[in-house]
Amino acid sequence: MLIEFSVGNYRSFNEIQTLDMRTAPLRERIPEGEQHTFQAGKYKLLRCSAVYGANASGKSNLVRALLFMRQFVLTSATKLQIGDATGVERFKLDTAARTRPAYFQIVFLLNGITYRYGFELDEERVRAEWLYRTRQRESRLFVREEQEFDVxxxxxxxxxxxxxxxxxxxxxxxxAQFNNAEAASILGWFRKKLHGISGLNDKLYGGYTIRRIENDAVFRKRVRTLLRLADIGINDIGVESIPLSQVDMPSEMRDILQNLVEVANKEVEKHPQEHLLTAPQDLFQTTPKDTFFKSVTTRHSVFDGKSTQPIEEDETFNLEEHESDGTQKFFYLLGPWLDSLDEGNVLFVDEMDARLHPLLTRELVRMFLSPQSNPHNAQLIFTTHDAGLLGERILRRDEVWFTEKNRFGATELYSLADMRERNDASFYKNYLLGLYGAVPHLGGLRPFVEQEMQDAQNAETERAQETTR
Incomplete structure (x- = not known):
């Protein structure tokens, strides 16, 4: 379970900012508000947090920071060689930040134990690293300063x-590489329980959903049911394998592609930590005789134009060619979504509402909020522009976060629970009015265009007058 995540001096974050999944001491008027929380040891935690903010306010960088930390934890010992850059991107708009390291810290619950783990680094090396464990009280497991270790x-x-x-x-x-049991357990949490995906690039994880429906008949049935309930006209979903030998392309290109697939599949087997991402074997299947390209198909009802009842035969469509972008995204989301709910994972989603109808977004969020659909206490943290979630009071105040850049261009992260606000206030209205910040200041856009149009019209009038003289 995620308790909190902190980041500083990374991309648009300068000072350390913290996302806290602990509940705030609030009296909420949402009928189901208490169901949004769960008890984990001594902590009362939230199932969901939504992050709002203007474009370029730093919402996506919060997800990127989490993913960078996860990736560096999982691969720094195995993929980086001596002298390789760490890949971190520090804040660039403050000269003082150039000498300070980037900062990452995460607090989480694993097997009933609270861990606080973090590190500081620059582009070349790890400057500091620490791990603390709490049972009855917090105790130090190790502290690192540069290459000095206190274990x-x-x-x-x-x-x-x-x-x-x-x-x-x-x-x-x-x-973990040297089989330390506690370190391996912590890396297992990062690998299996902590995930992040982009709502704008669903192809990056779409293959995972394809893999799941192809290998698990029960999972496919669940996906099919949800597609039907989403009222997008799909009755069934399937995966077809098309021989690459039947695809019209030069034989040399076909051979190159087949070799690339084989190499990539072997690489994926070595690094299973990114199992939510699309892997080559999700889209291609290699056999001694041929390589097969996997294509997702959907089935729709056919009518005779007279009766409202469909005829017996369905029509088959290709998901990528014939279904809308929103339908494709919803389908691709279902793999990470359902598995997170089943396994009690922590899922970060950037731009979750992109290309989805607001009502569909609400239902996806409600899957995490409800104890009935989320019995394993999975947690969802997502960035969004969907202010409608505030209007319907689907979220508690402590589930709503904002990002806004200060006058120095640095992202600040803060919660609606930190603001003095009446329980019966219209969060939707107040947010769009800018009372909470985290909205763009657009007053000059329309007047600018209006003035340009007026100037162009005046210039055209003057030219017309010149020609008549």
Whole structure:
């Protein structure tokens, strides 16, 4: 379970900002407000948080920060070589930030134990790293300053492991490589329980949903039911395999593609941590005789033009060619969505509402909010522009967050729960009025265009008068 996530000096974040999934001491008037929370040890946590903000306010960078931390934890010990850059992007609009390291910290609950883990780094090396564990009280497992390590005996670290940790690798990641049980358990949480996807690039994770419906008949039935309930006209979904040998392309290109698929599939097997992302084997199947391209098909009812009852035969369509962008996104989302609910995962989604009808977005959010559809206490953190979620009071105040850039161009993250607001206030109206900030200031757009149009009209009039003289 995620308790909090903090980031500083990364992309548009300068000072450290924290997203807190603990409930705030509020009296909410949402009838189902208490159902949005769950007890995890001593913590009362939220199932959902929505992040609002103007374009370029830094919403997406919150998700990017989480994904960078996850990726660096999982791969710094295995994929980076000596001298490789860490890949971090520090804040660029403050000269002081050039000498400060980027900062990442996450607090989470695993097997009834609270862990606080974080690190600081620049483009070349890890500057600091720390891991604390809380049972009854917080205790230090290790603290790192550059290449100096202070390790608690309770962590049971093999002799010589700190010395084998490269400057650009995380000590936690190295410990897991040397089969330290506690470190491996923590990396397992990052790999299996913490995920992030983009609502704008659904093709990046669409293959995961294809994989799931292809390999699990029960999962396919659930997806089919949800597609029907979404009222988009789809009765069934399937996957067809088309031989690459039947695709019209030069034989040399076909051979190159087949070799690339084989190499990529082997690479995926080595790095299973990105299993939510589309892998080559999700789209291609290689056999000794041929390579097959996988195509998703949908089935729609056919009518005879007289009766409202469909005739027996369905018509088959290709998902990519014939279905709308919104339908494709909804289908591709269902894999990560259902598995997160089934497994109690933490899912970050950037631009979740893009290309989706607002009513469909609401139902996707409600799947996480309801204890009945979310019995394993999965958590959803998403960025959005859908102010309608505020108008219908679907979300509690402590589930609503905002990002706004200050006058120095740095992103600030804050919660609606931090503001003095009446319970019966219209959050929708007040947000669009700018009372909470996090909205664009657009007063000059329309007058600018109007003035341009007027200037063009005046110039045209003057030219016409000149020609008549």
């Amino acid at each position: 608690s005996g309770t962590l049971k670290v093999r002799k010589g492991v700190p010395e084998m940790t490269r400057p650009n690798a995380l000590f936690l990641s190295v410990l």
